[in-house]
Amino acid sequence: MAVRTRFAPSPTGYLHVGGIRTALFxxxxxxxxxxxFILRLEDTDKAREVAGSAEHLTASLKSLGIxxxxxxxxxxDYGPYKQSDRLDIYQTWAKKLIDEGRAYADSxxxxxxxxxREQAQKEKRAFxxxxxxxxxPPEWDGSTPLRFKCEPKSYTYHDEIFGDVTxxxxxxxxxxxxxSDGYPxxxxxxxVDDAEMSITHVIRGQExxxxxPNYLALYEALHLETPVFxxxxxxxxxxxxxxxxxxxxxxxxxxxxxxxxxxxxxxxxIATLGWNDGTEQEVFTMKELLEKFSLDRVQKSGARFDEKxxxxxxxxxxxxxxxxxxxxxxxxxxxxxxxxxxxxYKKEVLALAQDRLKTLKDLPALTSYFFEEPTTGMSLIHENxxxxxxxxDEIRSLLQTAHGALLESEWTxxxxxxxxxxLLETTGQKPGTLFSLIRIATTWAPFSPQLNDTLAxxxxxxxxxxxxxxxxxx
RNA sequence: GGUCCCUUCGUCUAGUGGUUAGGACACUGGGUUCUCAUCCCAGCAACACGGGUUCGACUCCCGUAGGGAUCACCA
Numbered sequence: 001m002a003v004r005t006r007f008a009p010s011p012t013g014y015l016h017v018g019g020i021r022t023a024l025f026x027x028x029x030x031x032x033x034x035x036x037f038i039l040r041l042e043d044t045d046k047a048r049e050v051a052g053s054a055e056h057l058t059a060s061l062k063s064l065g066i067x068x069x070x071x072x073x074x075x076x077d078y079g080p081y082k083q084s085d086r087l088d089i090y091q092t093w094a095k096k097l098i099d100e101g102r103a104y105a106d107s108x109x110x111x112x113x114x115x116x117r118e119q120a121q122k123e124k125r126a127f128x129x130x131x132x133x134x135x136x137p138p139e140w141d142g143s144t145p146l147r148f149k150c151e152p153k154s155y156t157y158h159d160e161i162f163g164d165v166t167x168x169x170x171x172x173x174x175x176x177x178x179x180s181d182g183y184p185x186x187x188x189x190x191x192v193d194d195a196e197m198s199i200t201h202v203i204r205g206q207e208x209x210x211x212x213p214n215y216l217a218l219y220e221a222l223h224l225e226t227p228v229f230x231x232x233x234x235x236x237x238x239x240x241x242x243x244x245x246x247x248x249x250x251x252x253x254x255x256x257x258x259x260x261x262x263x264x265x266x267x268x269x270i271a272t273l274g275w276n277d278g279t280e281q282e283v284f285t286m287k288e289l290l291e292k293f294s295l296d297r298v299q300k301s302g303a304r305f306d307e308k309x310x311x312x313x314x315x316x317x318x319x320x321x322x323x324x325x326x327x328x329x330x331x332x333x334x335x336x337x338x339x340x341x342x343x344x345y346k347k348e349v350l351a352l353a354q355d356r357l358k359t360l361k362d363l364p365a366l367t368s369y370f371f372e373e374p375t376t377g378m379s380l381i382h383e384n385x386x387x388x389x390x391x392x393d394e395i396r397s398l399l400q401t402a403h404g405a406l407l408e409s410e411w412t413x414x415x416x417x418x419x420x421x422x423l424l425e426t427t428g429q430k431p432g433t434l435f436s437l438i439r440i441a442t443t444w445a446p447f448s449p450q451l452n453d454t455l456a457x458x459x460x461x462x463x464x465x466x467x468x469x470x471x472x473x474x
Numbered sequence: 475g476g477u478c479c480c481u482u483c484g485u486c487u488a489g490u491g492g493u494u495a496g497g498a499c500a501c502u503g504g505g506u507u508c509u510c511a512u513c514c515c516a517g518c519a520a521c522a523c524g525g526g527u528u529c530g531a532c533u534c535c536c537g538u539a540g541g542g543a544u545c546a547c548c549a
Contacts, residue, residue: 010549179547186549210544280497301480309499355512435508447510
């Protein structure tokens with residue numbers, strides 16, 4: 001049977017890294033078996049729905065290259081792919097359950113339910129609806145919730161990640177199948193849909209593990225084969241004390257992209273958060289993941305989200321890019337002052353910046369002095385640990401000597417380096433002093449690429465002009 | 475509290491009865507005739523605890539502790 005996996009988020013907000021990892025793994029499982037990866041929108045809670053989040057979800061998936069084969073916006077043979085468009089299907093399955101005596105109308109009022117709960121709490125025992133199952137429930141007319149009539153027992157099932165899990169009968173209860181607003185609950189809808197859509201692998205977050213006994217009971221009542229289950233451990237927040245959630249600042253995937261993170265870095269980072277291939281490989285491309293990923297090597301415990309590691313990985317992928325590719329990716333990150341400069345000049349600047357970029361967003365801070373006149377700040381000179389030993393007169397004279405030599409120099413990186421070296425001899429200064437001074441006087445930045453490369457790219461005219469400015473201002 | 479799950483350097487992890495417990499991030503030091511970054515080298519640093527089983531346990535079993543998830547007309 002062809003492998004079919006799905007990612008089934010509810011459109012209640014943005015997609016953060018925890019959610020995207022589940023999607024990525026489901027995608028990998030399907031694709032490495034030449035199967036299909038399906039996106040299904042679980043929009044059965046109209047109250048919590050957030051406008052625009054469905055579009056956001058699909059954009060996030062696409063931005064990381066997680067392409068689904070069937071979904072609400074592209075259709076497919078098993079549609080519709082939005083639960084709110086499948087209401088009649090749930091009705092049909094609900095009727096089946098009623099006819100077989102496995103579902104009944106819940107006729108209690110909210111107040112009565114509340115009283116049951118409080119009583120259970122007072123008696124220090126878990127509340128179970130099935131303890132209050134009515135003898136002769138009224139016929140279900142859709143105006144009240146429809147409940148599953150469970151037959152409590154112990155289950156043992158296999159989870160691809162957690163292994164064999166045994167559950168206790170007491171957690172099986174008469175949960176709600178259909179809400180009084182006509183929508184199914186997740187508990188009911190996902191099982192129906194997975195069956196209707198021929199889903200073979202259910203890959204989802206660990207939070208559903210505790211509901212497994214109820215799901216297993218429902219599969220039985222519905223006479224359905226169970227799919228393969230794989231519950232993903234949660235990605236924990238940076239403090240490691242709870243699952244990463246939107247409330248504690250979990251960033252949206254698209255936000256990372258906007259902040260200059262490469263999709264391939266995000267994919268590699270997310271995949272290796274709780275998974276590895278058993279070798280010492282630390283970084284994976286999507287292609288490699290497709291070859292090497294397997295659910296049985298996914299970690300059981302939750303991994304913390306370590307932003308430092310992501311940053312390192314992002315820098316790594318930036319360095320791996322060809323200059324042309326990097327130029328394409330970084331197009332929207334140039335400082336505004338770069339606009340009037342030619343692509344070839346920008347590319348030369350980029351070549352010098354590439355090794356220094358941790359994110360694409362670092363570009364302006366690293367390169368602005370190539371495009372605009374930097375703001376001078378004499379404190380850079382006066383507080384520099386080499387230069388503060390020199391008087392302003394000494395600095396001026398050094399700068400004048402440098403200006404003179406550079407004026408006569410040929411203007412290639414190699415020639416400039418020769419000139420610089422001669423300057424070292426004629427002035428008797430150490431590189432740490434002379435080069436630092438010239439660097440600051442021409443860039444007004446705390447650091448830059450190698451001095452000769454920087455000057456070569458800056459151009460003779462600008463270099464000399466900036467030196468002159470400093471000489472005159474001293 | 476009930477139920478289920480988890481526990482190797484600060485972090486991500488390798489490890490399936492006998493290893494100097496390996497790698498990576500981070501951090502520290504050094505090198506690459508200047509800064510920052512890259513790159514290279516070195517260093518720091520872990521088997522939660524207590525009992526078993528065994529000639530021998532990080533590895534198997536049982537406890538304890540700690541952590542997480544879940545107990546909705548949310549998914």
